[in-house]
Amino acid sequence: MLDIIIFLVLLALGYGFGRWAEKKHFASIIEREELLRGLLTFSGRFPPQGLGPLETVLVDGNVVISVDYFKRISAALRSLLGGRVTAYESLLERARREAILRMKQQAFDSGASHVINVKLETASISKGYGKQVGSVEVFAYGTALIPQST
Amino acid sequence: MLVSNIEIIPGKRIRQHLGMVQGNTVRAKHAGRDIMASVKNIFGGELKGYTELLTEAREEAVGRMVRQAESIGANAVINVRFSTSSVAAGAAELFAYGTAVVLE
Numbered sequence: 001m002l003d004i005i006i007f008l009v010l011l012a013l014g015y016g017f018g019r020w021a022e023k024k025h026f027a028s029i030i031e032r033e034e035l036l037r038g039l040l041t042f043s044g045r046f047p048p049q050g051l052g053p054l055e056t057v058l059v060d061g062n063v064v065i066s067v068d069y070f071k072r073i074s075a076a077l078r079s080l081l082g083g084r085v086t087a088y089e090s091l092l093e094r095a096r097r098e099a100i101l102r103m104k105q106q107a108f109d110s111g112a113s114h115v116i117n118v119k120l121e122t123a124s125i126s127k128g129y130g131k132q133v134g135s136v137e138v139f140a141y142g143t144a145l146i147p148q149s150t
Numbered sequence: 151m152l153v154s155n156i157e158i159i160p161g162k163r164i165r166q167h168l169g170m171v172q173g174n175t176v177r178a179k180h181a182g183r184d185i186m187a188s189v190k191n192i193f194g195g196e197l198k199g200y201t202e203l204l205t206e207a208r209e210e211a212v213g214r215m216v217r218q219a220e221s222i223g224a225n226a227v228i229n230v231r232f233s234t235s236s237v238a239a240g241a242a243e244l245f246a247y248g249t250a251v252v253l254e
Contacts, residue, residue, distance in 0.1 A: 014192055017194065018193060021193065021195040025195075046156075047160055054161060056160065057154070058153045058154055058230065062201060068193055068194025069192045069194075098196075116156060135187070135191070135200065137200070142155065143155050145160070
């Protein structure tokens, strides 16, 4: 009986706080993306033509985001039925956009106009912990181009 | 020391190729952070402790790569790539590699 109560409390806490945190995070992501819209990012390797003299610097951004209890349970149920695991989709989207934003912020702070050759890497942390599928790390890196006025 | 993940640096010519350099580090999570993380695992959200830990670890991997490049007389590392792998439960390896070159 006590086990069921604990389970339900955890589920409710996960649902409540998880939803709240996700909403807040998405709002902040959208706001900051708007601010950094002028800074262009490319996954191509070559700098755009006609930029004049440039300085290059490596920029990166990373974030670790954990799954809440509710999402973990709903994903576990979903894996019985198959299909889209929307709980995890939004988690990874958040993590990727946040990592890219942090990279862009770093580029912006160093006065860059473009970021090229952007690569993304995803790793799951504490995978070896049996049932405790915990958190995901996304790491974004690229080369920032800083225009030189000579 | 210039570190970049593109292979052609605008406005600079490569005078000499010195081959691949690499740096790695294996980090484990410490118990205090682990406890905080397991609490966060109920609520969801960012694990700031881990984010910092991995940032530091990556800086260290890059630092080691740069030191290796310096020791063979390079002044830039180009085409840098990063890779992460979990070696054992609770430990992750961060690996950075690139090509050491001498730029004009």
